[in-house]
Amino acid sequence: MNVINYKSYLKPYISRGSYLEKICPLIDKEIIKVLVGQRRVGKSYMLYQLIDYIAELHPGANILYINKELDDFDFIRDHNDLTAYVKSHSGDQKIYLFIDEIQDIEYFEKALRSMLATGRYDIYCTGSNADLMSGDIAGYLSGRAVEVKIYSLSYSEFLRFHRLNNSPGSLEKYLKFGGLPYLINLKLEDHIVYDYLKNIYATILYKDIVARHHIRNTHFLENLVKYTADNLGNIISAKKISDFLRSQRTNISPQVVLNYLDHLTNAFMLFKVSRADLYGKKIFESLEKYYFEDLGLRNSISGYRPPDVGKLMENVVYLHLLISGYEVTVGISGNTEIDFIGKKNGEKIYVQVAYMLTDAKTVDREFGNLLKIKDNYPKYVVSMDMIHGNTYQGIRQLQVSDFLMSKEFS
Numbered sequence: 001m002n003v004i005n006y007k008s009y010l011k012p013y014i015s016r017g018s019y020l021e022k023i024c025p026l027i028d029k030e031i032i033k034v035l036v037g038q039r040r041v042g043k044s045y046m047l048y049q050l051i052d053y054i055a056e057l058h059p060g061a062n063i064l065y066i067n068k069e070l071d072d073f074d075f076i077r078d079h080n081d082l083t084a085y086v087k088s089h090s091g092d093q094k095i096y097l098f099i100d101e102i103q104d105i106e107y108f109e110k111a112l113r114s115m116l117a118t119g120r121y122d123i124y125c126t127g128s129n130a131d132l133m134s135g136d137i138a139g140y141l142s143g144r145a146v147e148v149k150i151y152s153l154s155y156s157e158f159l160r161f162h163r164l165n166n167s168p169g170s171l172e173k174y175l176k177f178g179g180l181p182y183l184i185n186l187k188l189e190d191h192i193v194y195d196y197l198k199n200i201y202a203t204i205l206y207k208d209i210v211a212r213h214h215i216r217n218t219h220f221l222e223n224l225v226k227y228t229a230d231n232l233g234n235i236i237s238a239k240k241i242s243d244f245l246r247s248q249r250t251n252i253s254p255q256v257v258l259n260y261l262d263h264l265t266n267a268f269m270l271f272k273v274s275r276a277d278l279y280g281k282k283i284f285e286s287l288e289k290y291y292f293e294d295l296g297l298r299n300s301i302s303g304y305r306p307p308d309v310g311k312l313m314e315n316v317v318y319l320h321l322l323i324s325g326y327e328v329t330v331g332i333s334g335n336t337e338i339d340f341i342g343k344k345n346g347e348k349i350y351v352q353v354a355y356m357l358t359d360a361k362t363v364d365r366e367f368g369n370l371l372k373i374k375d376n377y378p379k380y381v382v383s384m385d386m387i388h389g390n391t392y393q394g395i396r397q398l399q400v401s402d403f404l405m406s407k408e409f410s
Helices: 017-026 043-057 079-088 108-118 131-141 155-162 168-177 181-185 190-213 218-230 238-247 254-266 295-302 306-323 360-371 400-405
Strands: 032-036 062-067 095-100 121-127 145-149 270-277 283-292 327-333 336-344 347-353 379-383 388-392 395-399
Touching (some): 017 145, 032 043, 043 095, 043 121, 079 108, 108 121, 155 168, 155 400, 168 295, 168 306, 168 400, 181 190, 190 218, 190 254, 190 295, 218 283, 218 295, 254 270, 270 306, 283 295, 283 306, 295 306, 306 327, 306 400, 336 360, 347 360, 360 379, 360 395, 379 400
Parallel strands (some): 032 121, 095 121, 347 379, 379 395
Antiparallel strands (some): 270 283, 336 347, 388 395
């Protein structure tokens, strides 16, 4: 057997233990582990961490690593190439197979299905497109794959990666530059960080969206991204966008707008948040809100301005709930709207986000909407106010950094 030296491809990394805890119970199980997420959120480095963990767990394990972003693996173009390469490096023993950016291998699912059937492979792979689970893998493997979503750094990870203390200045850096892990290699200065992020944005837009979906109207796609960046957390109506474009003598149907928004969410650049009735299960299928996977990426597109801090706070609270494992919707009941309802393990929390509670009217609105909810699930108002742990008629008020650092929601 000719086992390739995978160690030559690994790079130093900072451990992200929360993801390792999720994946560990799946090691040595006959199910494909698929790490999905936007480009540059750290999926490759999670593979490195897993490889090291398995090498320690099983000394002498046969580990095979393939990275489709490296020229060394350009020859693996389809499932036949993948199968031939893996077989040439396999013997009679079990193989731990790691494939980075597997979506770049045509019909990869055929090879994975065949390997899984032998029972001799423990398979881990990464991908930068949600279609990996919604179609390619889930459809062909009939429940033999599990998705693990990797997000950009949480606030606590951001502090650890950048060796910062929790402070107003650190929070501002997080809101301004976002949580892509590679930023630890750059000076956190506007022109340096945003030049890097603009290149990431172009790669996602043109490789993961335009090329994959054969989009011709790239000008409209770019304008749509800019529109969502400017309207962060606002209700977005495909019909209103289409009507506005028509008034500008540009004919784009609402369905095309929705298709483009779906492409952006499938590339994990955006997250779509549905609205749900507060007292039932009805999900409103239109007029969703959209948030960015990474705030730095958003700011590189739309700019970082003090008036936007409230929107950025709302985005970062939403991301924190996602990272903490919540299923998140916007709550609607008549004219009452709750920013976020988080559901996990049969429990529920309600969260309102406000920049500053500067006057009685704002306090009445933010707390009042929560007071209308008559169940006993926890309710929170998150703001920038330097106040810690206070309650208002039983509703907790948390400063945003306290909310982001709290283990209560993890």
